[in-house]
Amino acid sequence: MRLIKISVIVPIYNAEKYLHRCIDSILSQSFKDFEVLLIDDGSTDNSGKICNNYAAKDARIRVFHKKNGGVSTARELGVQQAKGExxxxxxxxxxxxxxxxxxxxxxxxxxxxxxxIADFYHDDKGKSIYIKQSGLSTYPDSVLKDILQNKLFGSLWHKLIRHNLYKEKNIHFIENINYCEDVLVLVQLLQQPIKIGFLNEAFYHYNSSNSNSITRNYKLDTYYMRKQYVTILMELLPMTYEPFIMQVATLVKKEAFTHKILPKNEFYNFMPLTIAEIIHSKNLGRKCKMCYILAYLGLYKLSMELSSLIRA
Incomplete structure (x- = not known):
């Protein structure tokens, strides 16, 4: 059986507003030797029907309808079914x-x-911003550390990956993780001796204006999901990465705190800091440090009232 050169995996949930634009852009590629896997993750709108209509017109498209299980399960199904090099x-x-x-x-x-790894565009409210992605090193360990420090974006959609790596290295998406699920796959991949390169061109348009995106609707459940992400990072990475994991944890805690949804017990129990550590932290701004110190002095209610200063 002839090997397809590229598999394009598209996880879909209630995306009828954007889906035509997405699929049309894939089918308009100058490169023709590819397949498209449309993974309908239990959509309740017309997304599933749109997928079926496209598949009926183009043999390169395969559609999979599944019970809603989150983006991790959708991506994992796509990886399992993909036939591309x-x-x-x-x-x-x-x-x-x-x-x-x-x-x-x-x-x-x-x-x-x-x-x-290619550059990409960040599209928001009609503006398209070019995001450069070239790192200082192509060594996997350095690329992983750059991702954990937000120097490189941790998504899979601007990274072309030799597909056999998933099977060869037993790499999987982690079920029930719908935040940074792609980073957790990269964590697994980048602990392997793989050859990495950068392409200083941008082709992908990342649309952050979707108001239904989980990353734009911060709730208490969002915090617990991100806390779980930190826990899994600890499980996947050796102790040498602890300083980088702590940076991630600091930002997770700070984001929940500034959204005023962090429970008091979580503030004191999740990644507790001394006042000296707060003062010398490079991940906390001056206003945030002030609020944190008030909280650690026992003035948690006042610190929460002042936390709006951090986002101002």
Whole structure:
């Protein structure tokens, strides 16, 4: 059986507003040797019907309808079903430019790469901002540390990956994790001796204006999901990464605190700090340090009232 060159995996949940634009941009690629896996994660709108209509017109499209289980299970199903030499993910509310697959595949093959990382565009409210992604090193450990420090974006949609790596290295998406699920896959991949390259061109348009996105609707459940993400990082990474995990944990705690949804017991029990550590922290701004110190002096209610200063 002839090997398909690229599998494009699209997890979908109630994305009818954006889905035509997304799929059309994939089908408009100058590169033709690819398949599209549309993973309908139990959508309750017309997304499933839209997927079926596209599949009826283009043999490169395969549709999978599943019970809603979250984006991790959708991506995992796509990875399991993909037949490509390389694979890449495209989110249903985003879109790609017509030369993306051609240029990324050519670069990956020329340099015999296991992972190719491209630049991307951040689209929000009609504005498109170019986001450069080239790191200082292509060594997997350095790339992973750059991702944990937010120097590189931790998504899979601007990374072309040799697909056999998932099976060869027993790499899977972690069920019930719908925040940074792609980072957790990269954590697994980047602990392997893989060959990485960068492409200094942008093709992917990341749409952050979707108001239904979990990353834009911060609730208490959001905090607990992100806290679980930190716990899994601790399980997946050796002790040498502890300083980087602590940076992630600091930001998770700070975000919940500034949204005024962090329970008092969580503030004191999750990654507790001394006042000296707060003062010398590079991850907390001056206003945040002031509020944290008040909380650790026992003035938690006042610190929460003043926390609005942090987001001002």
């Amino acid at each position: 390389y694979s890449i993910h495209v989110d249903a509310d985003d879109w790609i430019e017509c030369h993306m697959l051609e240029k990324m595949y050519r670069k990956a093959k020329q340099e015999q790469l296991d992972m190719l």
